[in-house]
Amino acid sequence: MAVMAPPKTLHAGYGHGSDGSGRAAPLVEIAPLSPAWYIETIRRLLHAGRACESYQMARLAADRHPRSVDVRLAAAYAAAAYGRCVLAKHYLAQITG
Numbered sequence: 373m374a375v376m377a378p379p380k381t382l383h384a385g386y387g388h389g390s391d392g393s394g395r396a397a398p399l400v401e402i403a404p405l406s407p408a409w410y411i412e413t414i415r416r417l418l419h420a421g422r423a424c425e426s427y428q429m430a431r432l433a434a435d436r437h438p439r440s441v442d443v444r445l446a447a448a449y450a451a452a453a454y455g456r457c458v459l460a461k462h463y464l465a466q467i468t469g
Contacts, residue, residue, distance in 0.1 A: 407433070407440045414446045418453055427454040434463065441467055 402409045410433035417426035430447035437443045448463035 405436065407437045407443050410437070411442055411446045414450050418450060423450065423454040426450040427456065 402412060410429065414426050414430050414433065417423075417429060427447075427450045430443075430450035433440075433443045434447045444463050444467050448460040448467075451457070451460035451463060
């Protein structure tokens with residue numbers, strides 16, 4: 373059985389440049405399964421109202437990238453959104469030491 377990696381993802385801003393000019397934000401290519409890819413996927417799931425799936429993705433990300441502070445913070449946020457505040461505290465404790 374062949375395992376396929378997800379395709380590279382292009383993410384755009386929300387139609388506003390970071391300078392507030394109103395120009396479209398440039399597309400940014402994110403490598404699949406990188407910390408940035410996981411964080412963007414977690415964010416999109418949360419914004420879609422899918423907190424359970426977001427938390428599952430966050431757990432995968434935290435296991436795959438155990439040293440990433442950004443991934444741990446995203447996992448804490450997803451856990452809190454899913455109502456797992458004790459687990460959110462666990463992820464935050466890993467960040468603060």
